[in-house]
Amino acid sequence: MQVNENWHQQLKNQHREHLIEAGKQLFLKHGLLQVKIKDVCAQAKLSRVTFYKHFQSLDELMLTIQMQLFDTLTEHISQAARPQEKGLAQLAAMLHAWVHFAQTHPDHIRFIQLFDMNYEVYRFPDELRATYDEFTRNGKENHFLLHALTAGTADGSIRNPAPPLKLAQFIFTVMMGMLQKMVTRRSGDIHPLDDQMMKQLVDMLLHYASHADTGWSDSANLT
Structure with missing residues (x-):
């Protein structure tokens, strides 16, 4: 049985x-x-x-796909960090894992972009919209980069004065914005990520996180 x-x-x-x-x-x-x-x-x-x-509906399927892809992405990135290392080293490993994930799973990044572009104008039922809004709110408050940034602030390897959560949200916005642009389908072709450009982006974010003189202030918009 x-x-x-x-x-x-x-x-x-x-x-x-x-x-x-x-x-x-x-x-x-x-x-x-x-x-x-x-x-x-x-x-x-x-x-x-x-x-x-x-x-129950196509809308529910759509939201399920989006949330599953986000969970898969963040889990892959989080697994790259080694807790015994300094925070900046953890962040570096996670950013490189992020780029690798986009290279091997461009459709994941592309779907997330497609969903984000349509979410505000698409008429999801209130119950499903509330479910997704709660999902994204929890993701922001318990950010997958937060542990590395908090550890780096404590060990001195991350000196950006922004609160770790604000810094995490900023890094997420920059990374996803660039990755989504790089994997956009044009004329039926999939354009591979530019390795040099992605290396420069990762280096820039690591430099931004590890230096105190960033021009950040409480009024800076990092969300």
């Missing part, structure tokens, strides 16, 4: 992942507004009945 239950749960999880992957591919290819449930089902080779066992 237990074996049978485990098999059914594995199959259910597999179907869910197939729907998520199908949705991601179709949203990237056609845009968020042009995809229908029947398209996702056809791509995943699953029925509408199976779809509704996992998601």
